[in-house]
Amino acid sequence: xxxxxxxxxxxxxxxxxxxxxxxxxxxxxxxxxxxxxxxxxxxxxxxxxxxxxxxxxxxxxxxxxxxxxxxxxxxxxxxxxxxxxxxxxxxxxxxxxxxxxxxxxxxxxxxxxxxxxxxxxxxxxxxxxxxxxxxxxxxxxxxxxxxxxxxxxxxxxxxxxxxxxxxxxxxxxxxxxxxxxxxxxxxxxxxxxxxxxxxxxxxxxxxxxxxxxxxxxxxxxxxxxxxxxxxxxxxxxxxxxxxx
Amino acid sequence: xxxxxxxxxxxxxxxxxxxxxxxxxxxxxxxxxxxxxxxxxxxxxxxxxxxxxxxxxxxxxxxxxxxxxxxxxxxxxxxxxxxxxxxxxxxxxxxxxxxxxxxxxxxxxxxxxxxxxxxxxxxxxxxxxxxxxxxxxxxxxxxxxxxxxxxxxxxxxxxxxxxxxxxxxxxxxxxxxxxxxxxxxxxxxxxxxxxxxxxxxxxxxxxxxxxxxxxxxxxx
Numbered sequence: 046x047x048x049x050x051x052x053x054x055x056x057x058x059x060x061x062x063x064x065x066x067x068x069x070x071x072x073x074x075x076x077x078x079x080x081x082x083x084x085x086x087x088x089x090x091x092x093x094x095x096x097x098x099x100x101x102x103x104x105x106x107x108x109x110x111x112x113x114x115x116x117x118x119x120x121x122x123x124x125x126x127x128x129x130x131x132x133x134x135x136x137x138x139x140x141x142x143x144x145x146x147x148x149x150x151x152x153x154x155x156x157x158x159x160x161x162x163x164x165x166x167x168x169x170x171x172x173x174x175x176x177x178x179x180x181x182x183x184x185x186x187x188x189x190x191x192x193x194x195x196x197x198x199x200x201x202x203x204x205x206x207x208x209x210x211x212x213x214x215x216x217x218x219x220x221x222x223x224x225x226x227x228x229x230x231x232x233x234x235x236x237x238x239x240x241x242x243x244x245x246x247x248x249x250x251x252x253x254x255x256x257x258x259x260x261x262x263x264x265x266x267x268x269x270x271x272x273x274x275x276x277x278x279x280x281x282x283x284x285x286x287x288x289x
Numbered sequence: 290x291x292x293x294x295x296x297x298x299x300x301x302x303x304x305x306x307x308x309x310x311x312x313x314x315x316x317x318x319x320x321x322x323x324x325x326x327x328x329x330x331x332x333x334x335x336x337x338x339x340x341x342x343x344x345x346x347x348x349x350x351x352x353x354x355x356x357x358x359x360x361x362x363x364x365x366x367x368x369x370x371x372x373x374x375x376x377x378x379x380x381x382x383x384x385x386x387x388x389x390x391x392x393x394x395x396x397x398x399x400x401x402x403x404x405x406x407x408x409x410x411x412x413x414x415x416x417x418x419x420x421x422x423x424x425x426x427x428x429x430x431x432x433x434x435x436x437x438x439x440x441x442x443x444x445x446x447x448x449x450x451x452x453x454x455x456x457x458x459x460x461x462x463x464x465x466x467x468x469x470x471x472x473x474x475x476x477x478x479x480x481x482x483x484x485x486x487x488x489x490x491x492x493x494x495x496x497x498x499x500x501x502x503x504x505x506x507x508x509x
Contacts, residue, residue, distance in 0.1 A: 121496040124500045130469075273462070
């Protein structure tokens with residue numbers, strides 16, 4: 046059996062001297078592995094960099110087999126940002142989280158939002174907010190989605206500025222004020238895509254997703270959050286250098 | 290009734306091939322073949338050919354090879370300064386007074402150091418990291434020789450650290466991490482250029498290399 050699909054390269058592991066086992070986040074087949082023959086060759090190694098957008102053909106005798114993949118490049122996202130430490134840390138952070146998705150379980154929305162993050166890696170004003178949204182979607186697809194539609198206490202849908210760390214539901218400014226120290230801040234851009242994103246909003250966004258990622262995903266597995274994520278947030282919080 | 294094996298239609302030659310595939314050599318030669326087959330570039334068939342060649346040319350090949358392997362086993366050590374492999378510690382590069390001691394070139398593996406030495410384009414010192422940061426494989430900064438590099442960079446004679454790491458996501462992430470760690474060490478930090486290789490034709494280059502080459506274009 047065989048199929049064709051678009052995919053994002055998540056990781057590659059060497060197999061022998063010439064081949065690799067590639068891990069892809071595909072559009073319609075979820076996180077999928079496959080043997081790429083000659084994956085360590087000069088021709089294929091640049092294609093198989095994490096974050097690259099590729100078109101793959103997967104073949105196997107039976108569906109449950111590992112199968113083999115042939116890969117064609119669509120966009121070399123990684124090559125454009127090799128000089129940018131923040132973007133590289135973002136690639137490592139996102140790909141290491143995506144590897145926790147169940148294998149062969151389709152997550153088309155998550156694939157599209159990951160693709161949007163990688164396609165904008167050279168736009169520092171765009172991709173960090175997209176990455177926060179991707180982390181929210183990731184939590185949702187893993188079964189731990191946050192409910193940011195209405196206040197958990199009063200049911201109002203306006204002026205939602207907090208998230209309850211206990212329930213993962215939004216809380217309005219008025220209802221949350223007495224408990225502000227215990228609640229997590231909800232940045233406005235997560236409710237309204239048109240709102241301008243400030244550095245503080247980004248910081249609050251990563252704090253919010255980081256809290257629930259640790260509680261529901263990494264903590265129960267006994268593993269630490271990706272170091273690359275911490276490095277990325279630290280670098281993002283630094284003042285951006287003026288263009289030369 | 291159990292049918293006879295091999296069936297008659299396979300012929301007598303099939304029996305001979307089966308025996309060859311299993312290996313008809315003595316256990317000692319089979320052991321030699323198995324060891325050779327573990328080397329990079331050698332599969333079971335080529336290992337068998339190499340072993341046969343060694344056995345047939347005992348005096349010209351097997352004995353010198355065995356003694357060279359013995360000498361290598363007894364004398365080769367890892368240089369405590371740079372991580373190179375040599376018969377002396379510190380290695381011959383680190384003790385060579387004619388080398389430029391103001392430049393340290395950081396490489397991922399000893400093979401990369403050998404490649405640069407083969408090219409003969411660098412007369413500085415080296416530092417072998419022993420890999421790259423890889424969160425997926427659980428390789429963190431403490432698993433690499435980054436601490437010793439920072440210590441070496443504090444030497445007042447060192448003015449430049451050249452990060453000659455692979456142009457991959459992991460290689461460049463490691464390069465950025467090291468350059469951050471070296472801030473405040475008082476050295477200038479450089480990296481290898483990315484772009485069109487010598488003899489490369491644009492038509493055959495991958496998109497990523499072309500993008501890097503355009504980005505790093507120079508005025509002429």
